[in-house]
Amino acid sequence: MATRAKGSVWEIEARDVEAAGLAAADAAAFLAALRSAAAGAADEAAAWAAAATVLRPEHPHALHQLVYYSVYAGWDRAARGPPPYWFPSPADCKQTNLGRLMEVNGPKLLGSAYKDPISSFNLFHKFSVENQETDDSTAIVWRDEGLDDYPVNRMSLKELRTQVMTVANALDTMFQKGDRIAIDMPMTCNAVIIYLAIILGGFVVVSIADSFAPQEIRSRMGISKAVAIFTQDAGVTVLGSVPSLVKSWKGGNCAKGLDWTKIRVLGTTGEASDIDDNLWLSSRASYKPIVECCGGTELASSYIQGSLLQPQAFGTFNGASMSTGFVILDERGIPYPDDLPCAGEVGLFPIYFGATDRLLNADHNKTSSVEIERACNRADEGLLETAAVSIKPTGGGPEQLAILAVLKDRSTSSSYDLNILKSKFQTAIQKNLNPLFKVSYVKIVPEFPRTASNKLLRRVLKDQLKQELSTRSKL
Structure with a gap:
């Protein structure tokens, strides 16, 4: 963490604000506004809710870190769970899809027990789990952009089937079976119809995230050899991402x-x-x-x-x-x-079975790779990200923990002492996770292999590391 947190918001001083990147002329005014906002807060959550109103997007990230981690320095995660940073308002909650649904149906279904979408959330959720119905008369429900005051639109399965067949028949007159057709659209009713129509017509869907830049879209069109693309313009009020x-x-x-x-x-x-x-x-x-x-x-x-x-x-x-x-x-x-x-x-319930390759069992101690990476990411300020994988020794025995790291500034990789970095990783893991976990191998790499949607390819990393260590063992 770039900025050291204080024991509480009240321990933050002007020099801490300056060290976090705010000019000396602005530090005193910011600190006064922060203390004024947090005054009278009943607990840490209320203090953060007030402090968040003082912080601005243009403030240095180190300042956001200083305030957030200082406010919640005494928060007991084990007893109270993770600290909240956003809180629903009574007015705004009634403008959400679920909030409107609860306002209309809550009194009918729960009677006098229903109060409002926030306080009755758990009760309404329990009712939805215990009283499920299957109704296939409506296939899609949506509201068009900019028409918030109009009733929602509904499409039945019959209407959906008709429109899907219309688009599929149109595509059939222009393209050959097996052709690749791309979609670069937000998730609208038309996008659903087009997606299903491409499949129904015997073509191959090429999904392209509508957040991609033109160059990335062009690149994926070329890689997939798509012969056509569906797209439309849309304003952005909801931003999706991958960590x-x-x-x-x-x-x-x-x-x-x-x-x-x-x-x-x-x-x-x-x-x-x-x-x-x-x-x-x-x-x-x-x-x-x-x-x-x-x-x-x-x-x-x-x-x-x-x-x-x-x-x-x-x-x-x-x-x-x-x-x-x-x-x-x-x-x-x-x-x-x-x-x-x-x-x-x-x-x-019902029980679903699945598999994961992200549970590490190094030295007979099971811990999620994500938990290890969270601890290691903060072990050194020069790190951009880390990846934890388990490796099996060539001579047998328990799996060992390997940490791969990507630096913020790749040109500094030659100046990094891997033994010192390994020691930092070891300390971070022992302090935050499991004192029995031992880091056996550390390597700095230029970047991690990823999918088109930017998901980390852990199996590729593991295979590359296995091959490298196997070659080294033979030598």
Whole structure:
């Protein structure tokens, strides 16, 4: 962490503000505004809610770090869970899709027990899990951009089928079966129709994120050999991201000078989020909430997803999706009681089985690679990101932990002492995770292999490292 946190917001002094990058002439005024805003706060969460109103996107990130980590310096994560940084307002919550749904149906379904979308969130969620209905009469529900005061649009399965067949038949008159057709559109009703029509017509869908720059779109068109593309213009009020992409933005200071004031909510999926990276991302948009999503790739829906009706903490899911029920299991497979802070395996109902290659078992100690990387990312200020993988010794025995690192300034790689870096990683892991974990191998690399959506290819890293160590062993 670039800026050392204080024991509380009240311990921050003018020289700390200056050290965080604010000019001396502005430091005193900022500190006075900060203390005035935090005065009378009942707890750390209330103090942060007040402090966030004083911080501005153009302030140095080190200043955001100083205030955030100082406010929550005494927060007991084990007993209270992760510290929240965003809080739903009674007025805004009723303008969300779920909030409007609850306002209309809450009194009908819950009777006098329903109060408002915030205080009745858990009760409404429990009802949605226990009283599910299957109704396939409506296929898509949406509202057009700029028509917030108009009723929502609905499309039945029959209407959807008709429009999909119309587009598919049109494509059939222009292209050959097997041709690749790209889509570069936001997730609108038309995008759904086009996607299904391409598949129905016997063509291959080439999905291109609508956030890509023209050069990246051109590149993917060439790689996929797409013969056509569907696209449309749209304003951006919702910004989706991948944690690795955010880390890259932060490291390259890509958001400098950009106006993100129109963004009302951010989203992230694909990997576990880094707390400090999310602090940076949310601060660029005046602390708009970051909705975490999980389960989209495997299940075609998110079984855990952030809600705008609950306070949000960085790098954390603030609840389950509506109609999804799950429990947290302890080491014996027994569910923890509701509303009890805990850590364990997620148990879904019905039971879903899957596999992961991200659980490290080095030295017979199981820990998530993401947890190790979070600890190592802050071990040295010159690091952009790290990747933790397990390797099997050529002579047998327990798996060993290897840490690969990418530097912010690649030209400084020759000046880094790997033994010192290894010691820093070891200290960070022992202090924050498990004192029994031992770092066996450290290597600095120019960059990590990634997919087109910027997900880290851990298996490729592991295979490359295995081959390198195998060659070294033979020599």
